[in-house]
Amino acid sequence: MNFEAPPPVLDSARVVFYALVGDLAYRPNNRLYHGNTLVEKVPLLAICENLGNDVGPMLFHCDGDWTVLGVSGGDSVESCKFAAAKRYPGVESRWIDRGVSVGDALNYFDSLPGNSSCSFCGKRPFQIQGGFADGKDARICKECVDAYHAAFVEMANDSP
Ligand SMILES: [Zn+2]
Structure with missing residues (x-):
């Protein structure tokens, strides 16, 4: 399955790691809602850090175009990876470092319309x-x- 790397920033948060999980077996864990919609199996995950208030790393559950469908928190990048592996066993070896600095993420953010x-x-x-x-x-x-x-x-x- 081909997939594109996410942009440097998703929803005002810098992308730190990302992974394809769409082809992995999904194991339902605790429920995650986006508004009133239950976010279940998604194709893509990203671990991100807010550019604004530092709320620690977050696990973004994304559709195939990197639209963020749901967000769950974590105390550290490792705990986000651990939480992801509960839902998507096998993701552990798939994380890709996005390699974008905070400065580059801010420049990218500033370049977006609005x-x-x-x-x-x-x-x-x-x-x-x-x-x-x-x-x-x-x-x-x-x-x-x-x-x-x-x-x-x-x-x-x-x-x-
Ligand atoms: Zn002002």
Whole structure:
């Protein structure tokens, strides 16, 4: 079975390892849901680390196009591999190192449509709360809107 390597980043997380499991016998383990849909046997797995908040390595359960169908956590890369092997015995010898640095992953993330940073504070989408307002050639995050708003109110109050 042919398969393509995943992009350097899946869902704002850097890909560390990946593996093909679609041809392995599947052994149901604890249930994993995506929304209300039970995620069972998938063709591809990836072990990823968030580019934003460090929540530790995560095991991504993906379809054949590397769309993430479900995520389960792990304390370490080894525990993610252990959890994967419970569902997909034989995956142990299949993990491929994606070999992408955090810097390269961030550059890739920035290049994706809609992922540009706040033009004012430089924070990336996964670093901000409350979303962006997009202008002609710039975007501003809610945190900056709030900060500039407060500054303008203060200026107005100071003026005679
Ligand atoms: Zn900002």
